[in-house]
Amino acid sequence: MSQKKSKVRDHQIDPGRHGASHNGIGESIAKLFARSEAAVFRERADEASVSRIIERYCREPDVTTDIDLSALAERFNQSEVPTEPCDFADYLDYLAEHVVPHSVRTCSPRFIGHMTSALPYFVKLLGKLMVALNQNQVKLETSKALSFCERQALAIVHRLLFDFPEGFYAQHIQRRESTLGIITSGGTLANVTALLCARNFCLGPSNGFAGVEEEGLAEALDHYGYKGAAVIGSSLMHYSFEKAAGALGIGLRNIIKVPVDRDHRIELPALEQAIADCRARRERVIAVVGIVGTTETGAVDPLPEMAAMARKAGAHFHVDAAWGGPLMFSTSHRHKLAGIEEADSLTIDGHKQMYLPMGIGMVLFRNPHLAKVIEKQAQYVVRARSYDLGRRSLEGSRPGMALLLHAALNLLGRKGYEFLIDEAIRKTQYMADSLRARPEFEVLVEPAMNILTYRYIPEPWRERAAAGELTESDNRIINGFNERLQKIQRRAGRTFVSRTTLNTTRYGKAVPVVALRAVIANPLTGEPDIDYVLNHQLQIAATM
Template sequence: MSLRPAAREHLFTNGTVDRYRRALADGLDRVATRISATDRPFTGVTPDQLALEVSAVDLDRPLGDVREALDELEDVYLRDAVYFHHPRYLAHLNCPVVIPALLGEAVLSAVNSSMDTWDQSAGATLIERRLIDWTAERIGLGPAADGVFTSGGTQSNLQALLMAREEAGTREHLRILTSAAGHFSVQKAAKLLGLGPDAVVVVETDRHRRMSPTGLARELQRCQEAGQTVMAVVATAGTTDFGSIDPLPAIADLCLAAGVWLHVDAAYGCGLLTSKTRRHLLDGIERADSVTVDFHKSFFQPVSSSAVLVRDRAVLRHATYHADYLNPARMVEQRIPNQVDKSLQTTRRFDALKLWLTLRIMGADAIGELFDEVVDRASAAFDLLSEDPRFEVVTRSQLSTVVFRFMPTGLPADLPADLARDLADRANLHAREALAASGAAVVAGTTVDGQHHLKFTLLNPETSLDDIAEVLELVAEHAGRFVREQTPDLTYSVG
């Protein structure tokens, strides 16, 4: 049975290119208008409020018209989206994106190459492989290096730890050592790999929230004495909360001496690969057995764009399975480059194109300049907070985060310390929620040593120190008001 003419009109074919142009032009105009008019990062809408509008849409009654659909999209998405391009979005590791990458996104979505096999991707396979080689060269992994693009740091870390487990030579009593400030995806990967709940051993950090080499040496020794096999040490080049970079040379020395796989999670810190002034902060990463990079964090790429790199391409065989209909083993003998032989995924987008066009239009130095800007801004924000008696700041980041805490001042001297800490906790939680509800700014929250803190994650070069100062005033205003309301009988000032 043939499709109805109206249905055919919506297929992207050589006969509908004019319709495609008009639809995309309408969509681009709508997004551009929204971006140009956005004066705050968020509207403060609640899940319950927005759920009512989304659930009211009848998906069995199509609108049939692009502009009507875009009008509806305004109400259920665009109006209340969180806009990372806004200079007062200071929460998570979400970056504003560069225009060349948006061009790549449009091209790759329209052509819709699938990266699993050569006969579905052709030149896309070669572009992805060239970018993997380029990244491995920047890291310094050596001539035998290889890798593959992934959906994000969680998948990259999972694949790296899968390879480490297979290379360990045993499945018994396996352990993974990682920093107390490391990413939760290490624990998630251990569970997905079928390891026990005690498989991940947390190594202490120093006062700058970096993995302690002394602590690592102690844990390596303890595991050896307990008859446990350390299948991997996961070092972090850019922790999510503190932007801390573990001492990679010292960790690499310990791993080499113990014969242990070293994985470096550089999902955040990979932007330093393009920095002319801070590349040295990654010294030692070239000694890793595997590395995670997230281009959609510090390379200003749209989600998703990540990769896992390995020193020895042979270890990628642990992700290889052959299917007669897709990538039969004989294709290896014919030297046909099927990326599914390296990947945990089968169908996979050509996300590498975004980075390719970024490098071809902007160049790596421009990416590095943008990343250096946000690192500089975070350093200035740390100084600003350090000089403000209303706040305490945890540690100076090596990258672009700032973790801090509003501290009520003017409280009675005889107020018990536990009550003062609880009051400060609740004030910081309230300030973050009130700020988001107002839509004026978005900041993140985290817990440090059992106490609630706030966090700036700076990835937008457009964010100025004035923006940061004004957000701090809003935080102090919300937190101070909360403290006054909670303690009406106390003499209190905001500092």
């Protein structure tokens, strides 16, 4: 991409003739905040410049440049703050030369390796409105209408998943004592929030004991007669649960990971045994975690059976539906979410298959009063019995991202989301069929939705791979080949799929298999793009 040369000295902005003098600093800074007619005119011109950069960026066919990472890092080695303000046009030139071209085009139809996609156009426009409003959702005094807008958006998603009667939502949607859900910065914080609620609820105040929040985990376990606490889920649980265990004092050793079957669903007998083992060790099961759309393969756990086991154990049942939750929109695929309505809490990521920008997730609660167990007040910001959303949120100040969720629910609607989900799954099946038709590739796990794992098989091993007769030594050699293939593909920048390691395949549970991982969610990705990615991999393999 050719760019106008920016005023850069050693990769820093040079204010040059546009830089403000010391005497004129006040006037220069005032112009950055002014809303005069001249300021509006200047802003429109700058917006046009930004739009041209965005347009050039999005039209480039490649995923990214092939610049060496160490060379790229060298461009950002300066650590002194500039003394003088620089001109916006100069700074934009700097971004256009050093940042934008070397970013990753997650909007590219040939970027099919991560859970990040192209965005609908209205997100960019409403993003500007959201920033201009600059609402702080922690408190009604700094958000007002957008607080109620956020509660409405959460209620809409809640209803899609839990489907309670109309009267339930009429009662709780704007009731200050009720919390149907909480907007977070992403799925990680949503999962942490869910486990915090679970911990506080099951180790709450009782018989003169002030509860785990007040007295700490060790005292809480002692009061209730337990020797420890545990969270149980499959071996494919997202690593955010390990973060939660560390933050909540549960401990990483007490995240109990249960084996999965060949479809990457949790093994129910093993789950039942894990719960029984906790009981025998006098460990309190804080939560049982089900997954709707594992990160590696998109598998869906057997939620109805897990919910029943959690209830029997007196444990909180949390469902991590960060990726797969939006299947709720699809008439054809919603059945894969059977049992999700039994969850006590569930996570959905807006910036995944809700097609929103990075920085929005949500946790939803079956019981609208559950979140009271994490409620906090402060006289200067979140007061008792107020509408302040910050009372029951781990985050304090946060932006009005709910505006974009509210917009997408209205501008895409149920039918729009259904189309996006159905098309993504259809194109994933197209890719799986294409791989099966090529002897060079092996599909490793049948896709449950729109994540597909596969690998390249070098020619000497194809016959044995087709017969399922590869040895552990064979797999180690093939693993190394696929790891190198993916690295070369990533560095070239033309196309992209990610890489993971599967520990459960048709080759058994003791044989790690390096997998190429495709995520088909971008509406711009078509069959020709999928073919292009696979052909690119074949071209790379031929040179190895």
